[in-house]
Amino acid sequence: KYHKTNEIDRSERATTENVMDPRTRMILYKLVNSGMLREVNGCVSTGKEANVYYAVRGDGSDAAVKVYKTSILVFKDREQYVAGEFRFQRYCKSNPRKMVRTWAEKEARNLGRLANVGIRAPRVVILRQHVLVMEFIGVDGWPAPRLKEVKFPSTTSMDRCYLELCVTVRIMFQSCKLVHGDLSEYNLLFHEGHLVVIDVSQSVEHEHPQAIAFLRRDIVNVNAFFRGRGHQHLFTLQDLYSFITVVDDGDLLRPLSTREQLTEYLVAMREEREQAGVYGPVDIEQAKIDEQVFMRIEVPRSLECISDMKAPNAEVRGFVEGLLAVPEAKDPEPSEVAPAKPKRIVADAESGSEDDDDEEGEE
Numbered sequence: 001k002y003h004k005t006n007e008i009d010r011s012e013r014a015t016t017e018n019v020m021d022p023r024t025r026m027i028l029y030k031l032v033n034s035g036m037l038r039e040v041n042g043c044v045s046t047g048k049e050a051n052v053y054y055a056v057r058g059d060g061s062d063a064a065v066k067v068y069k070t071s072i073l074v075f076k077d078r079e080q081y082v083a084g085e086f087r088f089q090r091y092c093k094s095n096p097r098k099m100v101r102t103w104a105e106k107e108a109r110n111l112g113r114l115a116n117v118g119i120r121a122p123r124v125v126i127l128r129q130h131v132l133v134m135e136f137i138g139v140d141g142w143p144a145p146r147l148k149e150v151k152f153p154s155t156t157s158m159d160r161c162y163l164e165l166c167v168t169v170r171i172m173f174q175s176c177k178l179v180h181g182d183l184s185e186y187n188l189l190f191h192e193g194h195l196v197v198i199d200v201s202q203s204v205e206h207e208h209p210q211a212i213a214f215l216r217r218d219i220v221n222v223n224a225f226f227r228g229r230g231h232q233h234l235f236t237l238q239d240l241y242s243f244i245t246v247v248d249d250g251d252l253l254r255p256l257s258t259r260e261q262l263t264e265y266l267v268a269m270r271e272e273r274e275q276a277g278v279y280g281p282v283d284i285e286q287a288k289i290d291e292q293v294f295m296r297i298e299v300p301r302s303l304e305c306i307s308d309m310k311a312p313n314a315e316v317r318g319f320v321e322g323l324l325a326v327p328e329a330k331d332p333e334p335s336e337v338a339p340a341k342p343k344r345i346v347a348d349a350e351s352g353s354e355d356d357d358d359e360e361g362e363e
């Protein structure tokens with residue numbers, strides 16, 4: 001029988017008690033003691049899976065401290081992101097503490113990948129088990145607004161932001177080989193006139209079996225947000241999908257195209273489409289249906305699948321070709337994969353004691 005009250009009690013307890021459990025306090029205490037942090041104060045955000053705190057570093061600069069919650073309930077539905085993840089075979093669902101360490105580690109690695117290719121994202125300062133210290137995005141201790149809270153002064157500035165986001169998703173896919181997986185107006189900060197990507201613990205390799213499904217959802221979220229803001233010149237979901245996944249369509253769409261080239265490509269494509277009458281005024285009801293269809297469409301994995309389709313018209317063909325440009329998912333045979341220990345982003349002084357609590361349950 002489903003005990004609703006009981007479940008609420010449990011999650012309530014997780015929020016109020018579990019966050020600053022003795023282990024977390026000890027990790028923060030050590031960080032302060034070592035001079036890495038001067039102080040940790042002020043909760044920036046309390047979420048389902050993590051809390052974010054404001055901290056001051058030893059050198060006086062500010063930092064964000066993301067503390068993952070060890071609640072079992074919360075992490076159950078995240079399994080889909082790790083199942084089939086080559087990098088995280090070590091993922092252990094029976095031990096919640098190990099699990100949250102995996103998420104923190106994943107977030108740190110993914111943030112590193114973004115920063116490596118010049119995508120705006122918080123720099124990782126240090127990772128200690130389930131506590132991730134990173135660059136604070138904001139001014140004077142005030143976190144930058146999320147995209148949701150941004151009021152665009154003009155349609156031009158809104159469009160600039162839209163284009164920047166489309167280009168960012170492509171670079172993330174092509175250069176970082178990552179799909180965000182939870183891209184929305186909540187996980188993008190607006191800082192110094194640009195978008196900053198956050199919350200990438202669930203991001204997956206583009207070869208992950210679900211990567212394309214996640215990418216399609218991300219794309220729908222992006223368009224739905226700007227549609228809601230009254231943006232009148234959105235790309236179709238198919239065009240956006242092709243733009244993100246296709247390589248080498250002319251000079252501008254190469255794997256290492258610059259932001260400027262990619263933006264130029266998008267603007268030119270839109271002009272062409274609008275002149276050809278392919279893009280018309282936004283019909284909100286139709287757009288909503290399109291989004292639902294787009295998320296559900298079956299992705300052909302090979303050419304044989306398409307030959308079954310009856311004479312696709314040019315647009316469908318272009319879309320399907322776009323889908324095929326995505327490398328096939330190479331599902332590793334689980335038995336063949338050595339349970340490699342993922343490399344740490346930062347040396348963990350306590351790594352020796354890492355597995356000391358394997359057998360313990362959390363609750």
Ligand code: ADP
Nearest residue numbers: 045047049050052064122135136137143198199
């Ligand atoms: P959650 O898993 O709870 O969604 P997020 O990483 O999205 O965690 O962070 C939650 C909120 O905390 C964000 O919406 C943002 O307001 C704030 N935040 C997260 N990281 C930073 C950062 N590096 N700098 C400033 N604020 C941040």
Ligand code: MG
Nearest residue numbers: 047186187199
């Ligand atoms: Mg978030």
